[in-house]
Amino acid sequence: AQKITQTQPGMFVQEKEAVTLDCTYDTSDPSYGLFWYKQPSSGEMIFLIYQGSYDQQNATEGRYSLNFQKARKSANLVISASQLGDSAMYFCAMREGATGRRALTFGSGTRLQVQP
Amino acid sequence: DTEVTQTPKHLVMGMTNKKSLKCEQHMGHRAMYWYKQKAKKPPELMFVYSYEKLSINESVPSRFSPECPNSSLLNLHLHALQPEDSALYLCASSQGLAGSYNEQFFGPGTRLTVL
Numbered sequence: 001a002q003k004i005t006q007t008q009p010g011m012f013v014q015e016k017e018a019v020t021l022d023c024t025y026d027t028s029d030p031s032y033g034l035f036w037y038k039q040p041s042s043g044e045m046i047f048l049i050y051q052g053s054y055d056q057q058n059a060t061e062g063r064y065s066l067n068f069q070k071a072r073k074s075a076n077l078v079i080s081a082s083q084l085g086d087s088a089m090y091f092c093a094m095r096e097g098a099t100g101r102r103a104l105t106f107g108s109g110t111r112l113q114v115q116p
Numbered sequence: 117d118t119e120v121t122q123t124p125k126h127l128v129m130g131m132t133n134k135k136s137l138k139c140e141q142h143m144g145h146r147a148m149y150w151y152k153q154k155a156k157k158p159p160e161l162m163f164v165y166s167y168e169k170l171s172i173n174e175s176v177p178s179r180f181s182p183e184c185p186n187s188s189l190l191n192l193h194l195h196a197l198q199p200e201d202s203a204l205y206l207c208a209s210s211q212g213l214a215g216s217y218n219e220q221f222f223g224p225g226t227r228l229t230v231l
Contacts, residue, residue, distance in 0.1 A: 103163075
């Protein structure tokens with residue numbers, strides 16, 4: 001079974017608008033972390049934001065926020081005020097802390113294109 | 117210094133060649149990782165080293181041979197590769213393996229083409 005599911009292969013957004021990238025996950029480990037990475041065409045993986053399974057509040061980092069709904073097992077990334085430089089591939093990833101593999105498992109990714 | 121470096125950036129090799137990919141970090145991290153990423157796909161874990169010992173091998177073919185000579189360096193030795201091994205190879209490091217939060221810092225990757 002897929003541990004991380006990203007159902008949007010591609011998304012378009014107008015510059016300066018907000019966009020939500022979906023991510024659902026599956027784990028029985030009570031301790032886990034959810035990460036979002038951005039990968040431009042150059043190939044580097046850029047860490048954006050992290051949410052821990054025990055965190056009470058949704059994570060925020062500048063224009064990035066994570067809409068964490070634990071009961072629904074979803075961890076959607078919200079990018080506010082989109083910029084042209086946000087055009088890239090976005091990966092949701094999970095790390096299981098207690099019983100699972102001690103490395104990131106990635107979703108299939110969402111390609112975001114910001115239009116002027 | 118929060119950087120992971122990888123050399124070379126690009127590599128073209130024949131199926132009979134032997135080559136090595138190198139990864140280096142100076143953040144004092146004790147866990148290092150190799151991922152393989154095919155075009156338009158997510159990264160797939162290959163190997164994990166913890167305190168210079170191989171911790172995870174994701175059933176990678178023996179033509180890929182990892183080596184961790186010290187806590188700052190991670191190599192991936194390549195021999196008798198196939199054209200389907202052409203991919204972006206990403207190295208990453210983290211403070212350790214324990215716990216759910218261990219941000220992995222990624223290098224820029226090596227784009228490998230096997231002819």
